[in-house]
Amino acid sequence: MSSAVDEDVPVAVPVKLSKAAQEWLWAPVAADVSLAKERTGAGGVVSRRQAGTMGTSVFLCLFVILLTRCSPSGCAGDVDSASHSTASTTEKPILLNNIADAEAFVSGAEVAVIGFFQEPESAEASQFRLTAGRIPEVPFGLSTSPAVLSHYGVSANTVTLFRRVDNDRRNLDMNNEDVDTEKMTRFVRINELRLVTEYNPVTAIGVMQSSLQFNLLLITDKMSPKHPERMRKFRAAAELFKGKILFILLDSNLKSNEPVVSYFQLKKSQLPALAIFHTPDDEHDVMTVDEISIERVQDFCNHFIQRMKEKEDESEKPLNEEL
Secondary structure, rough: OOOOOEEEEEEEEOOOHHHHHHHHHHHHOOOOOHHHHHHHHHOOOOOHHHHOOOOOEEEEEEEHHHHHOOOOOHOOOOOOOOOOOOOOOOOOOOEEEOOOHHHHHHHHHEEEEEEOOOOOOOOOHHHHHHHHOOOOOEEEEEEHHHHHHHHHHHOOOOEEEEEEEOOEEEEOOOOOOOOOOHHHHHHHHHHHHOEEOOOOOOHHHHOOOOOOEEEEEEEEEEOOOOOHHHHHHHHHHHHHHOOOOEEEEEEEOOHHHHHHHHHOOOOOOHHEEEEEEEEEOOOEEEOOOOOOHHHHHHHHHHEEEEHHHHHHHHOOOOHHHHO
């Protein structure tokens, strides 16, 4: 995969997926959603035996479920995109003239985007400014400083998204492809993972590409009057596991998410619930909760991480120690 973006498929930096996993992920997005349905069967779910052969198999499965119900470009109802499609001329990138300014800018937000350009008035820089106006909730910076470009190891005409949740970054090279505002906007939307990321057809791609191997879903109804307090506690717990676990919100009130709830063998009467899984081997646990508390989330995560560590240690034992 390259970091360029074509008309239908926003692609970030290369990720470590098996050949089979890459085929499952990109073929349905780029060409034919019906292909995903054919491969998963009428139920739209990968069998556990099939899933076990692929890295990031749980999210591959959940992602295919989304694709078989609606394409990323046609699920406006499932994505909070009202502000995404409306251009604004009030938001402008912050000029970053030195390394200290750039580092402070990146560290000051959950998600930050910097456009690295040789000329501040180039056509690429103009497209970048238009993109910044479309996404006012994400801070955009712009730098033409050779020292700043060298510090981050990028070439001119590169857009880089930095995110705190997994201390990762994604690069979009504007030199090799005709990258316009639409494609740049899609690149940011896919990769803007946060301390708590809402699961939808757009963020599913970025979630799959995260370097974090542990993922925790809060499956709950966003329309519930208790939702704000639940999110406050869930986010507080996410702070404790920053860089270790990707926290994800899944709205059970959306019809398109019903297959995901069923995948974890949950009924709406059992919600809210927490589902945690380890992407390399598809191990997961589910816990129904009356109410979310920081302590319960913390205990649930720690117990699962410890179990996975013990499993890994056991698998690494020499054969003569087991005899």
